[in-house]
């Protein structure tokens with residue numbers, strides 16, 4: 001575990017109170033109306049949910065409204081039973097069905113090829129959930145892994161390497177493809193793969209799905225710009241970029257609040273970021289109404305001055 005910031009630095013008790021209050025108040029229905037996971041919850045069958053969770057996390061890049069628009073098109077293309085659809089379709093059919101879809105730098109063909117990889121994984125392991133569980137069983141045993149920011153979480157590192165490799169199996173070695181499923185070996189934050197793992201592995205709580213078993217204490221927060229800005233304001237990381245090192249640092253700090261399930265606070269931070277992004281500098285608005293302000297080093301410094 002990387003050394004967390006000391007509790008005195010980020011006012012641990014104030015932060016605990018703020019985050020727990022936010023978690024209690026968080027309305028899963030409000031999250032689902034805005035967040036990509038809302039589309040996943042339209043499906044009842046766990047097989048459909050895991051396929052939709054993979055594609056929804058993969059396109060969780062850019063403005064949330066644009067992500068939801070793209071997801072509606074993807075859901076239309078896959079029909080009411082996405083798992084069955086990818087199982088029954090051949091490559092040509094999937095590529096044709098996805099041809100009109102574009103999400104930022106990703107073309108429909110990239111998304112179709114990701115789904116072909118998901119189909120292969122489901123054929124080999126029975127489900128994506130079982131693939132996750134198997135990929136995490138054995139640490140890598142490769143020298144580079146010992147100095148990786150995730151070295152303290154060897155099962156998660158092995159899982160990200162194996163899952164990433166498997167999901168890239170049908171993708172060409174082009175820039176958009178490598179962006180769609182980045183490599184943890186090369187230092188990517190793997191925000192969207194970590195988001196997929198959060199959804200899949202955290203218990204079903206109206207937002208996350210509880211489909212795969214993985215030690216929750218070892219999960220790392222999916223670090224996006226919003227979460228990174230809050231984490232900096234709260235003193236959870238000094239890293240200036242939303243790197244994997246920052247994600248581990250923040251997750252280790254959140255373990256001081258919930259040792260068993262630190263990543264459960266991701267939903268509250270993400271939702272706050274969607275509705276009220278952090279300016280990372282004291283401003284009357286939105287800081288005045290920010291539910292984190294009593295634990296925020298930036299705001300408290302401003303109050304004192």
Ligand code: SF4
Nearest residue numbers: 233278287290296299
């Ligand atoms: S009080 Fe302001 S600076 Fe602090 S976390 Fe909230 S929005 Fe960010």
